[in-house]
Amino acid sequence: MKNLGEALERVTRVAGIRGAMLVAESDGLVVAEALADGLDGAAVAALAASLTLRLRRTATSAGLAVPLVVQLRAERGIVLTVPAGDDLLLVAVAERDANLGLARLELRQAAAQLGS
Amino acid sequence: MTDPIRELTAQLASDPQSLVFLELGEALRNRGQPAAAYKVARMGVNRYPELAASHDLLARVLADQGDRHAAAEAWRRVLELSPGHLGANKGLAFLAFRAGDPGGALPFLESALGAAPGDEGLAIAVQRVRTALDSAATRAAAAATVTPATGILRGAEGFEPFEEARGVVLLDAQGLRLAGTLEAPDGSDVSDALAAHLQGVSREASRTARLLDLGAWESVTAESVDGHLLVLPPTQSTVLVLLRDARVPVGRLALIAEQAARAARSWLERLA
Numbered sequence: 001m002k003n004l005g006e007a008l009e010r011v012t013r014v015a016g017i018r019g020a021m022l023v024a025e026s027d028g029l030v031v032a033e034a035l036a037d038g039l040d041g042a043a044v045a046a047l048a049a050s051l052t053l054r055l056r057r058t059a060t061s062a063g064l065a066v067p068l069v070v071q072l073r074a075e076r077g078i079v080l081t082v083p084a085g086d087d088l089l090l091v092a093v094a095e096r097d098a099n100l101g102l103a104r105l106e107l108r109q110a111a112a113q114l115g116s
Numbered sequence: 117m118t119d120p121i122r123e124l125t126a127q128l129a130s131d132p133q134s135l136v137f138l139e140l141g142e143a144l145r146n147r148g149q150p151a152a153a154y155k156v157a158r159m160g161v162n163r164y165p166e167l168a169a170s171h172d173l174l175a176r177v178l179a180d181q182g183d184r185h186a187a188a189e190a191w192r193r194v195l196e197l198s199p200g201h202l203g204a205n206k207g208l209a210f211l212a213f214r215a216g217d218p219g220g221a222l223p224f225l226e227s228a229l230g231a232a233p234g235d236e237g238l239a240i241a242v243q244r245v246r247t248a249l250d251s252a253a254t255r256a257a258a259a260a261t262v263t264p265a266t267g268i269l270r271g272a273e274g275f276e277p278f279e280e281a282r283g284v285v286l287l288d289a290q291g292l293r294l295a296g297t298l299e300a301p302d303g304s305d306v307s308d309a310l311a312a313h314l315q316g317v318s319r320e321a322s323r324t325a326r327l328l329d330l331g332a333w334e335s336v337t338a339e340s341v342d343g344h345l346l347v348l349p350p351t352q353s354t355v356l357v358l359l360r361d362a363r364v365p366v367g368r369l370a371l372i373a374e375q376a377a378r379a380a381r382s383w384l385e386r387l388a
Contacts, residue, residue: 055345
Protein backbone atom coordinates (compact mmCIF):
# COMPACT_ATOMS: atom_id res chain seq x y z
CA MET A 1 0.00 0.00 0.00
CA LYS A 2 2.80 2.38 -0.86
CA ASN A 3 0.50 4.70 -2.78
CA LEU A 4 -1.79 4.95 0.18
CA GLY A 5 0.98 5.99 2.54
CA GLU A 6 2.28 8.52 0.04
CA ALA A 7 -1.16 9.92 -0.55
CA LEU A 8 -1.78 10.50 3.14
CA GLU A 9 1.70 11.90 3.65
CA ARG A 10 1.33 14.52 0.93
CA VAL A 11 -1.72 15.81 2.78
CA THR A 12 -0.21 15.77 6.25
CA ARG A 13 2.86 17.65 5.02
CA VAL A 14 0.74 20.76 4.60
CA ALA A 15 1.19 23.19 7.48
CA GLY A 16 -1.66 23.06 9.96
CA ILE A 17 -2.94 19.63 8.96
CA ARG A 18 -3.37 17.48 12.06
CA GLY A 19 -4.05 14.30 10.19
CA ALA A 20 -5.42 12.56 7.14
CA MET A 21 -7.20 9.31 6.68
CA LEU A 22 -8.92 7.11 4.16
CA VAL A 23 -12.42 6.11 5.16
CA ALA A 24 -15.01 3.73 3.81
CA GLU A 25 -17.87 6.09 3.09
CA SER A 26 -20.75 3.67 3.48
CA ASP A 27 -19.87 2.43 6.97
CA GLY A 28 -17.50 5.14 8.23
CA LEU A 29 -14.71 2.72 9.04
CA VAL A 30 -11.02 3.60 8.86
CA VAL A 31 -9.09 2.16 5.93
CA ALA A 32 -5.80 3.93 6.67
CA GLU A 33 -4.77 6.86 8.80
CA ALA A 34 -1.95 9.26 9.56
CA LEU A 35 -3.14 11.25 12.53
CA ALA A 36 -1.55 13.43 15.16
CA ASP A 37 -1.81 12.40 18.79
CA GLY A 38 -5.11 13.26 20.35
CA LEU A 39 -7.24 12.61 17.30
CA ASP A 40 -9.58 9.65 17.55
CA GLY A 41 -9.40 8.08 14.12
CA ALA A 42 -12.52 6.00 14.49
CA ALA A 43 -14.55 9.00 15.56
CA VAL A 44 -13.20 11.21 12.79
CA ALA A 45 -13.96 8.52 10.22
CA ALA A 46 -17.48 7.85 11.38
CA LEU A 47 -18.46 11.48 11.78
CA ALA A 48 -16.85 12.71 8.59
CA ALA A 49 -18.47 9.94 6.55
CA SER A 50 -21.87 10.61 8.06
CA LEU A 51 -21.64 14.36 7.49
CA THR A 52 -20.45 13.88 3.93
CA LEU A 53 -23.26 11.49 3.15
CA ARG A 54 -25.76 13.99 4.55
CA LEU A 55 -24.29 16.82 2.47
CA ARG A 56 -24.33 14.66 -0.63
CA ARG A 57 -28.03 14.02 -0.24
CA THR A 58 -28.65 17.68 0.39
CA ALA A 59 -26.63 18.82 -2.59
CA THR A 60 -28.30 16.38 -4.95
CA SER A 61 -31.71 17.46 -3.68
CA ALA A 62 -30.71 20.97 -4.76
CA GLY A 63 -29.95 19.72 -8.24
CA LEU A 64 -26.20 19.84 -7.73
CA ALA A 65 -23.73 17.17 -8.70
CA VAL A 66 -22.06 15.04 -6.01
CA PRO A 67 -19.80 17.34 -3.95
CA LEU A 68 -16.10 17.25 -4.76
CA VAL A 69 -15.18 18.84 -1.45
CA VAL A 70 -17.07 19.03 1.83
CA GLN A 71 -15.77 21.33 4.52
CA LEU A 72 -16.88 21.72 8.11
CA ARG A 73 -15.54 24.82 9.82
CA ALA A 74 -15.71 24.98 13.60
CA GLU A 75 -14.31 27.16 16.37
CA ARG A 76 -11.14 25.15 16.81
CA GLY A 77 -10.63 23.34 13.55
CA ILE A 78 -11.72 22.27 10.13
CA VAL A 79 -12.66 18.93 8.64
CA LEU A 80 -12.28 18.40 4.90
CA THR A 81 -13.45 15.43 2.87
CA VAL A 82 -13.06 14.55 -0.79
CA PRO A 83 -14.23 11.41 -2.61
CA ALA A 84 -11.39 9.06 -3.41
CA GLY A 85 -12.86 6.39 -5.62
CA ASP A 86 -15.50 3.76 -5.01
CA ASP A 87 -16.98 4.17 -1.55
CA LEU A 88 -13.84 5.88 -0.25
CA LEU A 89 -13.33 9.28 1.27
CA LEU A 90 -10.11 11.09 1.96
CA VAL A 91 -10.50 13.07 5.17
CA ALA A 92 -8.25 15.71 6.69
CA VAL A 93 -8.47 17.49 10.03
CA ALA A 94 -6.89 20.95 10.02
CA GLU A 95 -6.11 23.74 12.41
CA ARG A 96 -8.06 26.94 11.94
CA ASP A 97 -5.02 28.70 10.51
CA ALA A 98 -3.98 25.92 8.15
CA ASN A 99 -3.20 26.68 4.53
CA LEU A 100 -6.57 25.49 3.31
CA GLY A 101 -5.96 26.29 -0.32
CA LEU A 102 -2.93 24.02 -0.39
CA ALA A 103 -4.62 21.40 1.76
CA ARG A 104 -7.56 21.19 -0.63
CA LEU A 105 -5.24 20.91 -3.59
CA GLU A 106 -3.22 18.15 -1.99
CA LEU A 107 -6.35 16.32 -0.91
CA ARG A 108 -7.75 16.31 -4.39
CA GLN A 109 -4.48 15.23 -5.93
CA ALA A 110 -4.07 12.51 -3.33
CA ALA A 111 -7.63 11.35 -3.96
CA ALA A 112 -6.93 11.23 -7.67
CA GLN A 113 -3.76 9.25 -6.97
CA LEU A 114 -5.73 6.75 -4.91
CA GLY A 115 -8.52 6.51 -7.41
CA SER A 116 -6.22 5.86 -10.37
CA MET B 117 -39.98 24.94 28.21
CA THR B 118 -37.79 27.86 29.21
CA ASP B 119 -38.29 29.79 32.42
CA PRO B 120 -39.73 32.91 30.76
CA ILE B 121 -42.30 30.80 28.96
CA ARG B 122 -43.15 28.97 32.13
CA GLU B 123 -43.50 32.27 33.91
CA LEU B 124 -45.76 33.72 31.22
CA THR B 125 -47.82 30.55 31.18
CA ALA B 126 -48.26 30.79 34.94
CA GLN B 127 -49.29 34.43 34.66
CA LEU B 128 -51.88 33.56 32.03
CA ALA B 129 -53.19 30.70 34.13
CA SER B 130 -53.58 32.92 37.15
CA ASP B 131 -55.24 35.67 35.12
CA PRO B 132 -56.82 34.24 31.96
CA GLN B 133 -58.27 37.62 31.01
CA SER B 134 -54.86 39.31 30.87
CA LEU B 135 -53.09 40.28 27.67
CA VAL B 136 -50.02 38.29 28.61
CA PHE B 137 -51.01 35.80 25.92
CA LEU B 138 -49.54 38.23 23.39
CA GLU B 139 -46.13 38.01 24.99
CA LEU B 140 -46.44 34.28 25.53
CA GLY B 141 -47.38 33.67 21.89
CA GLU B 142 -44.37 35.65 20.67
CA ALA B 143 -42.09 33.83 23.10
CA LEU B 144 -43.32 30.48 21.81
CA ARG B 145 -42.81 31.62 18.21
CA ASN B 146 -39.29 32.66 19.00
CA ARG B 147 -38.63 29.35 20.69
CA GLY B 148 -39.76 27.51 17.57
CA GLN B 149 -42.91 26.05 19.12
CA PRO B 150 -45.48 26.88 16.44
CA ALA B 151 -48.16 24.48 17.61
CA ALA B 152 -48.15 25.93 21.12
CA ALA B 153 -47.96 29.47 19.73
CA TYR B 154 -50.96 28.75 17.52
CA LYS B 155 -53.02 27.53 20.49
CA VAL B 156 -52.20 30.64 22.46
CA ALA B 157 -52.91 32.94 19.52
CA ARG B 158 -56.19 31.24 18.69
CA MET B 159 -57.24 31.44 22.32
CA GLY B 160 -56.37 35.14 22.30
CA VAL B 161 -58.46 35.81 19.21
CA ASN B 162 -61.41 33.96 20.71
CA ARG B 163 -61.08 35.91 23.91
CA TYR B 164 -60.36 39.28 22.30
CA PRO B 165 -61.96 39.22 18.83
CA GLU B 166 -61.91 43.01 18.58
CA LEU B 167 -58.27 43.38 19.56
CA ALA B 168 -56.01 43.99 16.55
CA ALA B 169 -52.94 42.68 18.38
CA SER B 170 -54.53 39.28 18.92
CA HIS B 171 -55.19 38.87 15.17
CA ASP B 172 -51.69 40.17 14.44
CA LEU B 173 -50.20 37.47 16.65
CA LEU B 174 -52.33 34.82 14.99
CA ALA B 175 -51.27 36.06 11.55
CA ARG B 176 -47.59 35.82 12.48
CA VAL B 177 -48.03 32.30 13.74
CA LEU B 178 -49.91 31.29 10.60
CA ALA B 179 -47.23 32.87 8.43
CA ASP B 180 -44.60 30.90 10.36
CA GLN B 181 -46.52 27.76 9.53
CA GLY B 182 -46.67 28.68 5.85
CA ASP B 183 -50.44 29.17 5.81
CA ARG B 184 -50.31 32.34 3.74
CA HIS B 185 -54.01 32.50 2.96
CA ALA B 186 -55.05 32.32 6.61
CA ALA B 187 -52.25 34.69 7.62
CA ALA B 188 -53.37 37.24 5.02
CA GLU B 189 -56.94 36.94 6.24
CA ALA B 190 -55.86 37.54 9.82
CA TRP B 191 -53.77 40.58 8.86
CA ARG B 192 -56.65 41.99 6.80
CA ARG B 193 -58.80 41.68 9.92
CA VAL B 194 -56.11 43.62 11.80
CA LEU B 195 -56.38 46.43 9.25
CA GLU B 196 -60.16 46.48 9.64
CA LEU B 197 -59.76 46.87 13.37
CA SER B 198 -56.77 49.17 13.23
CA PRO B 199 -56.33 50.90 9.85
CA GLY B 200 -52.70 51.62 9.11
CA HIS B 201 -51.45 48.95 11.53
CA LEU B 202 -47.71 48.73 10.89
CA GLY B 203 -47.29 45.02 11.57
CA ALA B 204 -50.23 44.06 9.39
CA ASN B 205 -49.00 46.14 6.48
CA LYS B 206 -45.54 44.69 6.79
CA GLY B 207 -46.99 41.20 7.07
CA LEU B 208 -49.19 41.57 3.99
CA ALA B 209 -46.24 43.00 2.06
CA PHE B 210 -44.16 40.03 3.19
CA LEU B 211 -46.79 37.60 1.93
CA ALA B 212 -47.07 39.39 -1.40
CA PHE B 213 -43.30 39.25 -1.85
CA ARG B 214 -43.26 35.62 -1.01
CA ALA B 215 -45.95 35.03 -3.61
CA GLY B 216 -43.72 36.78 -6.17
CA ASP B 217 -45.98 39.82 -6.37
CA PRO B 218 -43.94 42.96 -5.61
CA GLY B 219 -46.69 45.09 -7.16
CA GLY B 220 -49.12 43.68 -4.63
CA ALA B 221 -46.64 44.38 -1.85
CA LEU B 222 -46.16 48.04 -2.73
CA PRO B 223 -49.39 49.51 -1.29
CA PHE B 224 -48.79 47.73 1.99
CA LEU B 225 -45.19 48.91 2.12
CA GLU B 226 -46.32 52.45 1.40
CA SER B 227 -48.92 52.26 4.17
CA ALA B 228 -46.31 50.88 6.54
CA LEU B 229 -43.97 53.70 5.63
CA GLY B 230 -46.79 56.15 6.27
CA ALA B 231 -47.11 54.71 9.77
CA ALA B 232 -43.36 54.66 10.34
CA PRO B 233 -41.85 57.42 8.18
CA GLY B 234 -38.50 57.17 9.94
CA ASP B 235 -38.04 53.50 9.11
CA GLU B 236 -35.09 53.55 6.74
CA GLY B 237 -35.49 49.90 5.79
CA LEU B 238 -39.06 50.46 4.71
CA ALA B 239 -38.14 53.56 2.75
CA ILE B 240 -35.48 51.62 0.89
CA ALA B 241 -37.88 48.77 0.25
CA VAL B 242 -40.53 51.10 -1.16
CA GLN B 243 -38.03 52.80 -3.39
CA ARG B 244 -36.64 49.51 -4.56
CA VAL B 245 -40.03 48.10 -5.45
CA ARG B 246 -41.05 51.27 -7.25
CA THR B 247 -37.88 51.22 -9.26
CA ALA B 248 -38.32 47.57 -10.05
CA LEU B 249 -41.88 48.04 -11.17
CA ASP B 250 -40.94 51.04 -13.27
CA SER B 251 -38.35 49.07 -15.12
CA ALA B 252 -39.44 45.62 -16.16
CA ALA B 253 -36.13 45.04 -17.85
CA THR B 254 -34.19 45.92 -14.75
CA ARG B 255 -36.43 43.73 -12.70
CA ALA B 256 -36.01 40.79 -15.04
CA ALA B 257 -32.25 41.21 -15.00
CA ALA B 258 -32.21 41.40 -11.22
CA ALA B 259 -34.25 38.24 -10.97
CA ALA B 260 -32.15 36.37 -13.49
CA THR B 261 -28.80 37.38 -12.09
CA VAL B 262 -27.96 35.97 -8.72
CA THR B 263 -25.45 38.55 -7.65
CA PRO B 264 -24.07 37.57 -4.27
CA ALA B 265 -22.98 41.02 -3.22
CA THR B 266 -26.38 42.47 -4.05
CA GLY B 267 -28.06 39.74 -2.09
CA ILE B 268 -26.25 40.53 1.11
CA LEU B 269 -26.54 44.26 0.81
CA ARG B 270 -30.25 43.83 0.37
CA GLY B 271 -30.29 41.48 3.30
CA ALA B 272 -28.92 44.13 5.58
CA GLU B 273 -31.76 46.47 4.87
CA GLY B 274 -34.85 44.69 6.05
CA PHE B 275 -37.02 41.62 5.69
CA GLU B 276 -37.97 42.18 2.08
CA PRO B 277 -34.50 41.59 0.68
CA PHE B 278 -34.68 37.91 1.48
CA GLU B 279 -37.77 37.71 -0.65
CA GLU B 280 -35.80 39.02 -3.58
CA ALA B 281 -32.48 37.32 -3.01
CA ARG B 282 -32.83 34.02 -4.78
CA GLY B 283 -29.59 32.52 -3.61
CA VAL B 284 -30.20 32.61 0.12
CA VAL B 285 -32.77 31.10 2.43
CA LEU B 286 -33.27 31.32 6.17
CA LEU B 287 -34.83 28.40 8.01
CA ASP B 288 -36.06 27.98 11.55
CA ALA B 289 -35.02 25.21 13.91
CA GLN B 290 -37.66 22.91 12.50
CA GLY B 291 -36.57 23.34 8.92
CA LEU B 292 -39.40 25.69 8.02
CA ARG B 293 -38.58 28.50 5.64
CA LEU B 294 -38.55 31.95 7.19
CA ALA B 295 -37.40 33.89 4.16
CA GLY B 296 -35.65 33.65 0.84
CA THR B 297 -35.57 31.34 -2.13
CA LEU B 298 -33.02 28.91 -3.49
CA GLU B 299 -32.85 27.92 -7.11
CA ALA B 300 -31.13 24.91 -8.61
CA PRO B 301 -28.79 25.41 -11.56
CA ASP B 302 -31.74 24.64 -13.84
CA GLY B 303 -33.71 27.50 -12.31
CA SER B 304 -36.20 25.38 -10.36
CA ASP B 305 -37.10 26.37 -6.80
CA VAL B 306 -35.41 23.92 -4.43
CA SER B 307 -35.97 25.84 -1.20
CA ASP B 308 -38.35 23.36 0.35
CA ALA B 309 -36.46 20.30 -0.87
CA LEU B 310 -33.30 21.64 0.74
CA ALA B 311 -35.09 22.68 3.89
CA ALA B 312 -36.18 19.11 4.41
CA HIS B 313 -32.55 17.99 4.52
CA LEU B 314 -30.91 20.87 6.31
CA GLN B 315 -32.12 20.20 9.80
CA GLY B 316 -30.16 16.97 9.58
CA VAL B 317 -27.09 18.75 8.22
CA SER B 318 -27.13 21.21 11.07
CA ARG B 319 -27.48 18.45 13.65
CA GLU B 320 -24.74 16.40 12.01
CA ALA B 321 -22.36 19.35 11.82
CA SER B 322 -22.95 20.22 15.44
CA ARG B 323 -22.39 16.64 16.53
CA THR B 324 -19.24 16.23 14.48
CA ALA B 325 -17.66 19.44 15.77
CA ARG B 326 -18.57 18.64 19.36
CA LEU B 327 -17.37 15.04 19.37
CA LEU B 328 -14.10 15.96 17.68
CA ASP B 329 -13.58 18.66 20.29
CA LEU B 330 -13.59 21.40 17.65
CA GLY B 331 -16.03 23.65 19.50
CA ALA B 332 -19.16 25.11 17.95
CA TRP B 333 -19.67 24.58 14.24
CA GLU B 334 -19.56 27.69 12.10
CA SER B 335 -20.30 26.53 8.59
CA VAL B 336 -20.51 23.59 6.25
CA THR B 337 -19.68 23.88 2.58
CA ALA B 338 -20.33 21.41 -0.24
CA GLU B 339 -18.59 22.19 -3.51
CA SER B 340 -19.83 20.60 -6.71
CA VAL B 341 -18.91 21.13 -10.32
CA ASP B 342 -22.11 23.05 -10.92
CA GLY B 343 -22.60 24.94 -7.68
CA HIS B 344 -21.59 25.53 -4.09
CA LEU B 345 -23.81 25.14 -1.07
CA LEU B 346 -22.95 26.80 2.22
CA VAL B 347 -24.85 26.29 5.47
CA LEU B 348 -24.30 28.24 8.67
CA PRO B 349 -26.21 29.06 11.86
CA PRO B 350 -26.68 32.84 12.21
CA THR B 351 -28.47 32.18 15.53
CA GLN B 352 -28.95 29.12 17.68
CA SER B 353 -32.41 28.52 16.29
CA THR B 354 -31.95 29.33 12.62
CA VAL B 355 -29.95 28.06 9.67
CA LEU B 356 -28.92 30.15 6.69
CA VAL B 357 -28.25 28.48 3.37
CA LEU B 358 -26.54 29.99 0.36
CA LEU B 359 -26.48 28.41 -3.06
CA ARG B 360 -24.20 29.86 -5.68
CA ASP B 361 -22.93 29.06 -9.11
CA ALA B 362 -19.63 27.20 -9.09
CA ARG B 363 -17.97 30.23 -10.65
CA VAL B 364 -18.21 32.01 -7.29
CA PRO B 365 -14.95 31.17 -5.48
CA VAL B 366 -15.39 29.41 -2.17
CA GLY B 367 -13.47 32.06 -0.25
CA ARG B 368 -15.76 34.74 -1.60
CA LEU B 369 -18.77 32.62 -0.77
CA ALA B 370 -17.59 32.45 2.84
CA LEU B 371 -17.40 36.24 2.99
CA ILE B 372 -20.83 36.55 1.46
CA ALA B 373 -22.14 34.08 4.00
CA GLU B 374 -20.73 36.03 6.94
CA GLN B 375 -22.40 39.19 5.72
CA ALA B 376 -25.64 37.36 5.02
CA ALA B 377 -25.57 35.95 8.55
CA ARG B 378 -25.25 39.47 9.96
CA ALA B 379 -28.14 40.58 7.77
CA ALA B 380 -30.21 37.62 8.94
CA ARG B 381 -29.58 38.45 12.59
CA SER B 382 -30.57 42.03 11.96
CA TRP B 383 -33.68 40.91 10.13
CA LEU B 384 -34.67 38.55 12.94
CA GLU B 385 -34.20 41.31 15.50
CA ARG B 386 -36.50 43.54 13.51
CA LEU B 387 -39.15 40.85 13.43
CA ALA B 388 -38.91 40.13 17.14
